[in-house]
Amino acid sequence: MSRPPTGPPPWADRFLEWFCHPDLLEEIQGDIHELFTIREAEKGTTAARRYFAWDVIRSFRLSTVKNFDLLISPDMLKMNARIAFRQMLKQKVFTFIKIGGFALGMAACLLISLYIKDELAYDQHYAEGDRLYRMVSYNSIFPEAWAGHVFFPAPMAQALLEDYPEIESAARITPGGLFGGGSNTLRRADQQENFFEEGFLLVDHELLDVLEIPIIQGAPAEALASPLSIVISAKKAAQYFPEEDPIGKSLIINDELDKPYVISGVMRDMPIQSHLAPIDFLVTLTEVEFWQGEQQYWRANNYHTYVRLQEGTDVADLEQKLLGLVDKYYLPSTIAEGVNDPEKEVGEMTFGLQPVGDIYLKSAGIMDLLPHGDIRFVRLLGAIVIFILLLAVINFVNLSTAKSANRAREVGMRKVVGSQRGQLVQQFLTESTLISILALSFAILLAGGFLPYFNQLTDKNLVMPWLAWWFLPGALLGGLLLGIIAGFYPALFLSTFKPIDVLRGHLSRGAKSSSVRNGLVVFQFATSVVLIAGTFVIYQQMNYILNKELGFDKDQVVIIQGANTLGDQVATFKEELQRMPDVQSVSIGDYLPIDGTQRNSNRFGVDNGEQVIGQFWLVDHDYVSTLGMEVIQGRDFSRAMSTDSTGMIINEAMARELGYDNPIGHRLNNGRDWEIIGVVKDFHYMSLKEEILPVCLVLEESPYMISVKAKAGQMDNLLGQLQSTWDRFIPHQSFQYTFLDKEFAGMYKDVFRTRDVFISFAILAIIIACLGLFALSAFLAEQRHKEISTRKVLGASTSGIIGLLTKDYLLLVLIALLIGLPLSWYLMDQWLADFTFSIDLQWTVFAAAGAVAIIIALGTISFQTIKAARLNPADFLRN
């Protein structure tokens, strides 16, 4: 046992003596010691010791600290900066590469940081954000793409409120094309002109409260409360009702005169960073019933359900309790329909609560038909930018240590005249931070200049936050930090030189650190190899997707939107189009194989007693031909067959699901009875990332969109004709159209974005790595000038010398390949696993990537090796 300590804590005393200015030490130390004596008597030794330490720490002030040589001394700093500038000017190429590499890396870092910040800001604006959740349903009996989804029956929100006291508030929405969400034509009730508008959402009145949507005109309590009421954004209010009070005015949607919507509120424009954005029109769900009994029906899932929980609710616990919904509602309603095996049909349903703040980035595995960001992409970018910075730092370290020989004499001399190691470290760190800060200013300019291109690349509207309080200080801090990190190793390395060795000329020039340097070069090139191979594979996969057989023909099809306002004239309109010489065929229908058109999910009873789930698409006679689908069994719809009104065409996926060798003539029932008359080849109607799910086509009206297939090369002519015909039919509504292939490409926007961003930054990283290698090879060749001269004098050939100089690097690059290729194989394998339809990894791609890496490396150093090999020995051997 050690005795309890007596007296003041010695560490505190020593600390005081260390930092305190000698003029003040006696007074301060004396007082604190005296206090210790007093307190020891009053409160005991332990407390007195504590007080003592505290007093010492409190006395550590700027005004009491002695002048440390190492701590900021303006003269020293000025001198260091001057020397640093001289060094930089002395070696312009190296300085350029150091600063340039840093600047590129930092600019990339700035841009990507802005991007990441923007992505992470989605749905973070709610005051009660930590209590806002979206209901998610999981059911393993559904196909994989739908195993997690957010579609719930109409009565779900009410049931949640009644049965679960933990749920404070609940609200529903129906987004997308279903039942009037998405895009519609709109006009003021007192005007004739129709406008095509997007961003409709059908919502409960309670949603305004749950998602904290601010009503800036009109009474919030009234907004969306009464039937047929609508809330519009401030932007749209200004557009439709300039200098008028929009409250109480009527809007007509889709020319449905019998249902005028009354504006009951104006909401503040929805932040772009919302998973629902862009939304400009909220249409009430009050007293809406899409069909008789729909509002109490538990077997149709059309509503997203959002909830706000009571404070302090245990979410995991609540998710468990929600299982009660199955027995209370889902099962009874299934039994009530007289289904054979209700338990099997309900399946293994579980419920989840997803924080609203997570919806935008973290909805992998949850089908909601909303646009999303991808947390994996954000992470990928973050990783890339860290690697780019690392590469730039490595350049700096390598060049600085390689150049050490030039500084060795200086270091030796400084030491001889009395420099301490700390001072030398300080000097080198000043140099590196200076370079880093210079690079930072270039980087900020670069980033500002490239921002428009970056926005294009990432499909964002980022702005440089010049005036944000955190921006310049943050960037400066980052620059300083990077400078210190980059300068740390060179500073320690350079300051260790022993004067005696250096001044005697013993130090082999820069060779000492070659193992570290070689390691860093290998790292740089391994990274580059991964990026090159990654670029190849990503490119291949994207090409594969774009050129994959889609099962339909996306070219030469124009889609007319908002055609529902044609009403009874639609048949005449179609006939008139079909008569045009440039038109091949015309089809009216909202279910198209592109995103943003109608989707649903139906349950069909099969004539063998089984059940299948599939899409139920309403099309017309010309659908299959207009979209260039291929009937592989049975036949297409025919006007000659009146029985086709109960006929159905299915896709191969459905045929597989049914399991019949020949499904023709078999029957499906989804409340109505259908006979299968044909099978079309599978066509991709979801993203190619996902598998093709069963689809059924029946003859039924869905009048919002008209697809027109042009004869080859006649699209430009055709558009004018379509426009004039449209204007003749509906003079009050502008002709709104898009192209099938354009919309199709839009579905892969995220895929393209991933590709373009990855490739851009991969190239940037490779450039930075090459810059470093270029400078390094220049320097190392320079070092061997004497050796090369001697060899030449003794008869070495130019090619022999090039070989000699190249050999070292070749070895490094080969090691880098050895590490990089397997790594990239692994990483790309992971990435491809995300796609249902993907290429197989081929070794040739990786071989090519390796070859490219070698060519880049050798090409980079060849400038220097060739130059070195062709030098005139006389110039270097003279002295």
Added chain:
Amino acid sequence: MGRKHLGEFEELVLLFVAVQAGSAYGISVMEALAEEANRNVNISAVHATLRRLEKKGFVRSDWSEATKERGGRRKRLFSITQEGETALVEIRSIRDRLWGRLPDLGTNLGFV
């Protein structure tokens, strides 16, 4: 600028230095602050204030004889300078003038 300015805490410390007439040092001022002004401050705050006052010329300091309880260290004893006294008097006269102009302060503020 600021040379003549005296902060509230500085004024208090200066007053104690004046009152303790030549025997004031860090601890004595700190204890007086605690007992008479109900201000518990750290010794380092007192030191800093005394240094500031000395810089402004309101106090001067001399070394005492070495004492045992301080491990042989000397005390730095502070006394008020002419300039310090002038500053105190000036502040007081400003205050007196203002207090004289306040109507009915006793009933309005004093016993609220």
